[in-house]
Amino acid sequence: MAAADTPTSVEGPVPELADRAHACADRLRDADRVLLVSHIDADGLTSAAVASSALERAGIDHEVVFENQLDADSVAGIAAREFDVVLFTDFGSGQLGIIADHEARSDFVPVIVDHHQPADADTTFHLNPLLEGIDGASELSGAGASYVLARALEGPDGDNRDLAGLAVIGAVGDMQDGGDGLGGANEGIVEEAVDADVLETRTDLDLYGRQTRPLPKLLEYASDVRIPGISNDEAGAVGFLRDLDVDVTDEDGEWRRWVDLDAGERRTLASALLQRAVASGVPADRIDSLVGTAYTLVDEEPGTELRDVSEFSTLLNATARYERADVGLAVCLGDRDAALSEARRLLRNHRRNLSEGLQWVKSAGVTEKERLQWFDAGSRIRETIVGIVAGMAAGSPAVDRSKPVVAFAEKNPTELKVSARGSGRLVRKGLDLSVVMGEASRSVGGDGGGHDVAAGATIPADERDAFLAAADELIGAQLSAADDE
Numbered sequence: 001m002a003a004a005d006t007p008t009s010v011e012g013p014v015p016e017l018a019d020r021a022h023a024c025a026d027r028l029r030d031a032d033r034v035l036l037v038s039h040i041d042a043d044g045l046t047s048a049a050v051a052s053s054a055l056e057r058a059g060i061d062h063e064v065v066f067e068n069q070l071d072a073d074s075v076a077g078i079a080a081r082e083f084d085v086v087l088f089t090d091f092g093s094g095q096l097g098i099i100a101d102h103e104a105r106s107d108f109v110p111v112i113v114d115h116h117q118p119a120d121a122d123t124t125f126h127l128n129p130l131l132e133g134i135d136g137a138s139e140l141s142g143a144g145a146s147y148v149l150a151r152a153l154e155g156p157d158g159d160n161r162d163l164a165g166l167a168v169i170g171a172v173g174d175m176q177d178g179g180d181g182l183g184g185a186n187e188g189i190v191e192e193a194v195d196a197d198v199l200e201t202r203t204d205l206d207l208y209g210r211q212t213r214p215l216p217k218l219l220e221y222a223s224d225v226r227i228p229g230i231s232n233d234e235a236g237a238v239g240f241l242r243d244l245d246v247d248v249t250d251e252d253g254e255w256r257r258w259v260d261l262d263a264g265e266r267r268t269l270a271s272a273l274l275q276r277a278v279a280s281g282v283p284a285d286r287i288d289s290l291v292g293t294a295y296t297l298v299d300e301e302p303g304t305e306l307r308d309v310s311e312f313s314t315l316l317n318a319t320a321r322y323e324r325a326d327v328g329l330a331v332c333l334g335d336r337d338a339a340l341s342e343a344r345r346l347l348r349n350h351r352r353n354l355s356e357g358l359q360w361v362k363s364a365g366v367t368e369k370e371r372l373q374w375f376d377a378g379s380r381i382r383e384t385i386v387g388i389v390a391g392m393a394a395g396s397p398a399v400d401r402s403k404p405v406v407a408f409a410e411k412n413p414t415e416l417k418v419s420a421r422g423s424g425r426l427v428r429k430g431l432d433l434s435v436v437m438g439e440a441s442r443s444v445g446g447d448g449g450g451h452d453v454a455a456g457a458t459i460p461a462d463e464r465d466a467f468l469a470a471a472d473e474l475i476g477a478q479l480s481a482a483d484d485e
Contacts, residue, residue, distance in 0.1 A: 012151035013164075013188030014140065016132040021152035024111050024125045028055065028085060028153065031109075034062040035083035039069075039090040039142065040320035040384065042173030042313040042328075046143035046166045047089035049332030051113065054150035054160050055087075062087075066325035068384060069458065070095040071447065079106045087111045090142030090170075093128050094438075094449035096121035113145045117434045117449055129185060137434075137451035139184025143170025147189055164193035165297055165309075166332055172295060173313030175391075175454065178424055181293030190295075199295060199309075205258065205270050206292030211308040214255035215241055215248055219273070223395050225290050227273070228280045244272055259303055305347065306331075306340075318350035319343050321384040350385070357381040357389040362398040366405070371475040373399055374406040374468060376416075383409040387419030387456060394421045402426075404433060406471060408464060416464060418448065418457040420471075427452045430478045440470040 011018040028034055034055060038048035048064055055062045063083075067074050070091050078086055079102040092099060092112035096119040099110050103123065111125040115136030118128060127149060129140040140148075147167035150160040167189045171182055181201070182190055193199035204210065207222045219230050219237040229236040241248045246265045250256055261269065270291070277287045295309035305311040319328030324346060330339035360380055366373040381389055390407035393399050404422040411417040418441065420433045433455035437448035441457035444467050448457025459467050 012148050013192050014129070014134070014144075014148050014185045016134060016185075017127060017129065017145075017148050018152070020127045020131070021148045024113065024127050024149055025152035027109065027111055027125050028060055028087065029058060031060065031083075031085035033083050033085075034060055035078065035081055035086045036062050036064045037078055037086060037088050037092075038064070038066055040066050040325055041090075042316040043142045043170040044090040045316045045320055045325065045328040045332055046170035046173070046313075047113070047141075047146040049329055050143055050146040050150050050160075050163045050166050050170075051087060051089050052329075053163055053333065054146075054153040057158075057160065058153045058155060064329065066320060066329075067091075070098065071458070072098050075099055075102055079103075079108050081108075083108060085109045085111060087113065089113045089146050091116060093118040093126070093130075095119065096123060096126075099123065113142070113149050115140055115142050115145050116451065117438070119449075134185050137453060138176050138178070139186060141167070141171040141174045141176055141186070143167040143174075144186055144189055146170075161192045161196040162198055164189050164196055165198040168193055168199060168295055169297075169309050169312050169316070169332075172309045173316065177293070177295075181295075198297065198299060200298050202294050202296070203291060204294035205266070205273070206290055206294070207258075208310055210258040210294065211303055211311055212257065212305055214257060215269075216255060218258055223392070225277065225282065225286045226397070227277050227282060230273075230276065240272070240276065241269075244269060257303065259307070305344070314350075315343050315347050317385075317388065318347040321382070322346055322350070353382065353385060354388060354392065357385065358392050358396065358398075361389060361393045362396070366393075366399055368400070368403075369468060369472045371403060371472050371479065372406050372420075372468070373403045374408070376408040376464065377410075378408075379410045381407075381409050383411045383417035386417060387421065387454070390419050391421045391454070394423065404431060404475065406468065410461075411458060414461055415446075416459050416461050418446075418459060418467070420450075420455050420457075422453045424453065426479075430481055431475065432478060436471050436474045436478070439474055440467050443467075443470045 038044045052064050075098045086108050093114040094116045100121050110123055113127045115129055127145055130136045144167045150163050154160055171186050207218055209218050216237045220234050230240050246268050300306035305315045316328045327339050327342050331343050366375045386407045386409035390405045394405045407419045409417045422431050422433055432452040434450045437455035437457040441448035441459050444459050444463035446457055446459030450456050
């Protein structure tokens with residue numbers, strides 16, 4: 001379909017990005033073949049699924065591949081393939097310099113749809129919320145940006161609003177649903193998902209596992225808000241439930257799940273949990289976070305990992321981070337047979353690896369510097385999941401919440417993967433881990449970037465200590481500047 005034949009009046013859910021989205025869409029329509037390259041986390045997988053679905057519906061021939069990260073070698077390999085247009089989703093902005101070098105020497109045209117901090121370069125077709133003053137760390141994910149593109153790719157025969165549910169999964173998977181749920185530009189996508197009858201939202205107990213975890217495990221494993229005598233306490237969680245005026249087991253004696261309770265039973269349990277938190281001295285702001293916005297995918301089977309957006313995103317992380325991006329993409333595109341079965345097997349393995357990784361961190365401990373704390377897992381934790389483990393550690397009693405966590409894992413014999421995780425409170429005080437990871441890594445011959453609250457890098461294996469010194473100094477400068485204001 002020629003660009004001139006397509007509507008250009010649709011602003012989509014983020015009007016500020018409409019012009020960029022339509023420019024990217026028009027270039028994609030003019031392409032003979034498109035190579036779609038995306039990241040391997042939940043946001044990257046949903047970004048690819050949204051973009052691929054939109055390209056297919058627009059009749060644009062394309063192929064999908066995934067990369068753990070973009071560096072000079074991977075971009076060179078991408079540029080060498082016989083595609084006149086390469087669509088990057090959920091990364092690319094931070095690697096604009098590398099991409100621009102290849103663009104100048106090759107025949108390929110890059111189209112970048114991302115939400116990470118852009119490098120000091122630009123390209124003609126670049127869709128990124130940060131370029132229009134929208135926070136890519138909290139207001140629009142990579143999948144959200146891909147959804148904006150998908151709406152611009154619509155033809156006269158229908159719209160792509162049914163893809164909005166995937167964009168919500170990506171945003172939640174990228175931890176953008178803090179506080180009162182998804183905000184900023186994400187709100188428009190949520191509204192379109194609800195209007196398209198693919199999503200329901202409601203205020204609910206904000207604990208992970210509402211669909212699949214038995215009630216004792218739902219409470220025991222709730223680590224974001226630690227309630228003495230319940231959190232990390234199996235017997236305490238069971239005792240708390242037994243004391244409620246609610247049938248917490250079914251007629252066969254099996255534990256029920258949150259999804260199995262009716263509205264009245266949920267209110268009873270939630271009220272008792274809040275009262276226990278108050279009585280246990282949990283701070284008021286932490287108690288407030290026990291209740292939040294739940295996002296439910298209405299077409300998925302109740303009681304499964306696919307019904308709840310948070311659990312869906314975890315399932316996706318269990319695929320591509322173990323070299324099975326094809327499985328995660330297939331699940332996103334609707335495969336509920338072989339791909340879903342394999343994803344569930346991978347999820348069991350993923351949960352085991354995360355648990356073992358977190359236990360290792362708790363046992364080995366972290367090393368304190370003035371402004372950060374760090375651990376080096378070597379080969380004990382996969383470099384593709386060390387960031388998730390760092391995030392879990394940051395929410396556990398094992399670390400000091402007043403400092404960001406920096407984690408290292410072996411990427412290969414000559415390089416280390418670095419993942420850093422902070423908190424919303426630290427970001428409000430001036431922390432920007434994207435800048436820290438970028439500047440500290442480049443100071444030792446590596447590269448990095450990401451978001452203010454979560455970022456990563458790759459550095460030479462023998463430069464760890466120099467990197468830590470640079471990162472500690474940068475964090476200190478950021479937080480000191482905020483203290484002086």
